Amino acid sequence: MSSFHNLQELRHSASLANKVFIQRDYSEGTTCRFQTKFPSELESRIERTLFEDTVKTLNNFYAEAEKIGGQSYLEGCLACATAYLIFLCMETRYEKVLKKIAKYIQEQNEKIYAPRGLLITDPIERGMRVIEISIYEDRGSSGSSSGSSSVSDSTAR
Amino acid sequence: MKNCEYQQIDPRALSVSPLSAQNPAETKAQRPRRKWEAFPGKNRFFCDGRLILARQNGVLPLTLGLIVVTSGLFFAFDCPFLVEHLTVCIPVIGGLLFLFVVASLLRTSFTDPGILPRATAEEAADIERQIDTSGSSTYRPPPRTKEILINQQVVKLKYCFTCKMFRPPRTSHCSLCDNCVERFDHHCPWVGNCVGKRNYRYFYSFIISLSFLTSFIFGCVVTHITLRKWGSSGLDSSLCTVVELVICFFSIWSILGLSGFHTYLVASNLTTNEDIKGSWSSKRGAEESGNPYSYSNILTNCCVTLCGPMPPSLIDRRGFLAPDEGIPVASASEIELPPFTPKSEANMCTQSTKDVLERMLRSSDFHGLCPSGTPKTSPLVPEVPGAPPAAKPPVSSGCSRQLAHGAVVDPCPPFSKSIRRDSLHSINPAFRLASPSPTLSRSVLVVGDGPDVGFPPQH
Numbered sequence: 001m002s003s004f005h006n007l008q009e010l011r012h013s014a015s016l017a018n019k020v021f022i023q024r025d026y027s028e029g030t031t032c033r034f035q036t037k038f039p040s041e042l043e044s045r046i047e048r049t050l051f052e053d054t055v056k057t058l059n060n061f062y063a064e065a066e067k068i069g070g071q072s073y074l075e076g077c078l079a080c081a082t083a084y085l086i087f088l089c090m091e092t093r094y095e096k097v098l099k100k101i102a103k104y105i106q107e108q109n110e111k112i113y114a115p116r117g118l119l120i121t122d123p124i125e126r127g128m129r130v131i132e133i134s135i136y137e138d139r140g141s142s143g144s145s146s147g148s149s150s151v152s153d154s155t156a157r
Numbered sequence: 158m159k160n161c162e163y164q165q166i167d168p169r170a171l172s173v174s175p176l177s178a179q180n181p182a183e184t185k186a187q188r189p190r191r192k193w194e195a196f197p198g199k200n201r202f203f204c205d206g207r208l209i210l211a212r213q214n215g216v217l218p219l220t221l222g223l224i225v226v227t228s229g230l231f232f233a234f235d236c237p238f239l240v241e242h243l244t245v246c247i248p249v250i251g252g253l254l255f256l257f258v259v260a261s262l263l264r265t266s267f268t269d270p271g272i273l274p275r276a277t278a279e280e281a282a283d284i285e286r287q288i289d290t291s292g293s294s295t296y297r298p299p300p301r302t303k304e305i306l307i308n309q310q311v312v313k314l315k316y317c318f319t320c321k322m323f324r325p326p327r328t329s330h331c332s333l334c335d336n337c338v339e340r341f342d343h344h345c346p347w348v349g350n351c352v353g354k355r356n357y358r359y360f361y362s363f364i365i366s367l368s369f370l371t372s373f374i375f376g377c378v379v380t381h382i383t384l385r386k387w388g389s390s391g392l393d394s395s396l397c398t399v400v401e402l403v404i405c406f407f408s409i410w411s412i413l414g415l416s417g418f419h420t421y422l423v424a425s426n427l428t429t430n431e432d433i434k435g436s437w438s439s440k441r442g443a444e445e446s447g448n449p450y451s452y453s454n455i456l457t458n459c460c461v462t463l464c465g466p467m468p469p470s471l472i473d474r475r476g477f478l479a480p481d482e483g484i485p486v487a488s489a490s491e492i493e494l495p496p497f498t499p500k501s502e503a504n505m506c507t508q509s510t511k512d513v514l515e516r517m518l519r520s521s522d523f524h525g526l527c528p529s530g531t532p533k534t535s536p537l538v539p540e541v542p543g544a545p546p547a548a549k550p551p552v553s554s555g556c557s558r559q560l561a562h563g564a565v566v567d568p569c570p571p572f573s574k575s576i577r578r579d580s581l582h583s584i585n586p587a588f589r590l591a592s593p594s595p596t597l598s599r600s601v602l603v604v605g606d607g608p609d610v611g612f613p614p615q616h
Contacts, residue, residue, distance in 0.1 A: 026325065027306055027307060029449065065466060072465060072466045076358070076465065076467075084359060098469060127471040130280060
């Protein structure tokens, strides 16, 4: 788990400068989707395409979890027929997809975001409201200028 | 003056550090607390967080009692006669119905209805930054709304002051449970819980099966009485039968009415809340009712509401709290205070925080430096102790305060919570007084990021 150690090292050696929140996109209803708009705070940190890919993949995962179709109806009817006791022994499809999402986010963090000093928090830990991206500054370097510049941008607002 | 502020903080740091050394030992000796023990809403938890109920659940035992007593009397007094004279299927059907009703009721009562966890401090601060509100000196700023487009229909999202977030569409804040609940239908006292996204199907199956059960018992009791009258034997145990008759008769009307009403709601993909408020009925546009969530098909509406995928619980009830965090979210209140710090120090703490933050904002000398030990797992502990959400940026100000007294997690959050919940509102306007802006009660935010939308694709 050396890559995990890298993430831990990121947290220990770097310092938190800012957090960006990607909000939900409700244009298609109440299904879980996040906005793919690229936040300005990340402009200097990561390429737009990488970010958009991550968010689009997450959106696809959530769409798959919430898809209404044959399998979800079957699951619902089976659950109703067993007086919902079947959920005590069976994992719902949503939970399976959530596990996939957690793995995907960990992988993205290790491969793409941690090397750039960023960290994505799984939306499930924020009540599925936001994707929280933490921006870290390297404590050793004087790169706190970019941190404070993003910070002073918000103060100027 | 700066030294003064830092000196105010230092004694607390000094008093904290030996105790923080003691604390880990204490917490190791104590069992790790689960998140449900620090849950901010008015709920009760059972089975170590597996079951959740509203705090005001006085009527649930009554509901259970009525069902059990009526069914019990039915099985005891009517079934023997009916088995003898009619068929053995009657108690079997009755038994199955009874089990289904009780299972649905318990599932409805003890399932998390779709409670949204409260926003973390950073999230609340981020939202505050995005809102342009006036610098009024009232405690509560004017209600904030955000307009978004859902399926090309304008929907207003309201800001929840308790949970510090814009409520997603169809979400409402239940005042009895003090939680925002997704797809909030209503708070049912009979069931002792809110009815929301996650337990609506259980509630619906409860009332439908209960209608069947009451009708079944009513029919059987009437048959029993009729057969007995025609038969020769006298009416012994007539009191129990009469009791059953009365209970069933009166409950049938209300239960059948409720079932019918909820069937209508399911077919048109509405919630009780929306129906009562008339959210969509006033808009007589091209669509039949202007409900942006409704599919064009009644069957699809039913299937989606009742057989749709089961969303997970968003409040992690059984997760463990990290030993150094008192609460998982910043806006919680009414949790027991750590024993070593009196409240007067907390007052000082909040005041000095405010002063320090003001100075920090004016000076250009702040870095986003945080002690490394604070974030443990990926959900970062809110490091903004008592920081007003309007402070820009709150994270680094809070962190620079932590820097002032060394690498110790600021113990302010646990004991200044109850002050902070009110002070967050009062501090906010105070900060905004410096830069008056025109009164804007809402900011119109049109989110039309996706491709052109019609009705959601039906797979």
